[in-house]
Amino acid sequence: MNSNYALHEMLEVHEIAAFKTVCVTKSKTMQTLVTDAELMLILQQDVQLSQQQLHELGGVLSKMTQ
Numbered sequence: 001m002n003s004n005y006a007l008h009e010m011l012e013v014h015e016i017a018a019f020k021t022v023c024v025t026k027s028k029t030m031q032t033l034v035t036d037a038e039l040m041l042i043l044q045q046d047v048q049l050s051q052q053q054l055h056e057l058g059g060v061l062s063k064m065t066q
Contacts, residue, residue, distance in 0.1 A: 005064045009064075010061070010064050010065075013057060013060055013061055013064065014061065016057060017054060017057040017058070017061065020050050020053055020054050020057065021054065023046070023050050024047055024050045024051060024054070027043045027046045027047045027050065028043075028047055030043055031043050031044065031047075
């Protein structure tokens with residue numbers, strides 16, 4: 001473990017990643033129920049952005065544990 005980060009910092013990043021995972025799951029699930037085109041576009045954009053953020057958070061977590 002990298003000594004530059006405290007345990008609570010690592011846990012907070014992990015908690016954010018878990019929350020974003022729930023956001024992706026919810027947005028993907030809601031896409032199957034939505035009929036409005038504008039709302040569908042918003043949900044698709046949310047999924048793309050959340051996946052990008054999860055990728056970045058994964059990079060942060062991997063650097064923290066090296």
